[in-house]
Amino acid sequence: TLFRSNITTTWQYNVELTLKGHTYPERVYILGAHHDAINWDNPMVNAPGADDNGSGVAAVLEIARVLAKFHYIPESTIRFVTFSAEELGLIGAYHYAKNAHESETNIVMMLNSDMISNCPVGEDEWIVQLHTYPNSQHVTDLAKEITTRFTELDFVETDRYSNATDSYPFFDFGYPAIFFHENIFSPNYHSGQDLVVNTNKHYAAEIIRIPLGMLIKENKYGFPVKTMDFNTLNEASKAFPNPFDKKATISFTVEKPAHVHISIFNAEGTMVEVVDQAFFQTGQHAITWDSKDNNPGLYFCRILTNTSEQFITLIKQH
Numbered sequence: 241t242l243f244r245s246n247i248t249t250t251w252q253y254n255v256e257l258t259l260k261g262h263t264y265p266e267r268v269y270i271l272g273a274h275h276d277a278i279n280w281d282n283p284m285v286n287a288p289g290a291d292d293n294g295s296g297v298a299a300v301l302e303i304a305r306v307l308a309k310f311h312y313i314p315e316s317t318i319r320f321v322t323f324s325a326e327e328l329g330l331i332g333a334y335h336y337a338k339n340a341h342e343s344e345t346n347i348v349m350m351l352n353s354d355m356i357s358n359c360p361v362g363e364d365e366w367i368v369q370l371h372t373y374p375n376s377q378h379v380t381d382l383a384k385e386i387t388t389r390f391t392e393l394d395f396v397e398t399d400r401y402s403n404a405t406d407s408y409p410f411f412d413f414g415y416p417a418i419f420f421h422e423n424i425f426s427p428n429y430h431s432g433q434d435l436v437v438n439t440n441k442h443y444a445a446e447i448i449r450i451p452l453g454m455l456i457k458e459n460k461y462g463f464p465v466k467t468m469d470f471n472t473l474n475e476a477s478k479a480f481p482n483p484f485d486k487k488a489t490i491s492f493t494v495e496k497p498a499h500v501h502i503s504i505f506n507a508e509g510t511m512v513e514v515v516d517q518a519f520f521q522t523g524q525h526a527i528t529w530d531s532k533d534n535n536p537g538l539y540f541c542r543i544l545t546n547t548s549e550q551f552i553t554l555i556k557q558h
């Protein structure tokens with residue numbers, strides 16, 4: 241979307257990518273972050289903005305990358321949006337939320353990351369701030385659940401900066417929202433020293449698991465998609481139980497006898513195990529993946545033949 245205003249007299253872009261929902265395409269989840277940066281030391285020089293808010297933009301891009309890599313098809317629509325002109329007063333997000341409201345868009349949840357990479361302390365002390373909104377109890381509860389089950393982070397719940405970032409306009413128009421934020425405020429805030437070298441990427445990656453997990457939990461575990469020819473595997477591939485604790489059974493149906501390769505990938509896209517590779521006759525088959533000492537979190541099972549490929553999303557809980 242393109243817009244300008246009294247303050248931003250130049251044309252500004254909100255950048256948006258839509259992943260259309262399989263079952264409820266009219267229900268919309270927004271994964272957002274602002275992409276503009278500012279330098280208060282001197283507005284005429286570079287504003288590197290690595291933490292504020294390259295880190296939040298990285299959250300949006302990385303989640304889009306992971307979901308695309310595994311051909312994840314959500315139940316409802318997910319929009320990946322980076323907003324402009326946040327630093328001048330949440331202008332891009334206000335423009336977006338106002339348009340959504342006027343067009344009666346059904347936004348069920350807005351997940352906003354802003355400054356999520358400053359963390360000079362050891363992993364045992366990693367804390368994420370969950371900035372909450374009074375209309376958003378379900379979102380808050382979901383964020384707390386995912387943080388506890390799928391990350392190494394502790395959390396603190398606050399609304400201290402809730403009105404100072406792009407989730408606020410969505411709340412203002414009545415949409416449920418949450419804002420993820422580092423617990424130790426960056427000393428390089430709005431300065432020329434807000435550089436990548438001063439960020440903690442591992443801490444940021446841990447925070448990024450929260451909106452990813454929330455989107456997966458809310459949108460079911462995805463719908464199998466076939467990316468090649470459709471004639472070997474039946475559509476009904478699934479895993480159960482899901483989420484699982486240690487072992488998950490993967491069921492698939494072969495429509496023509498075929499060599500089938502079944503493997504597991506983690507959320508980073510690395511193959512962690514080949515569960516089976518064998519010749520299967522026509523009919524339904526089930527194999528069990530013992531996840532052993534793999535960490536809790538998100539996994540993808542790939543079922544591959546020479547003419548079909550399917551992915552099933554798996555969630556391992558503690």
Ligand SMILES: [Zn+2]
Nearest residue numbers: 292293354355
């Ligand atoms: Zn910011």
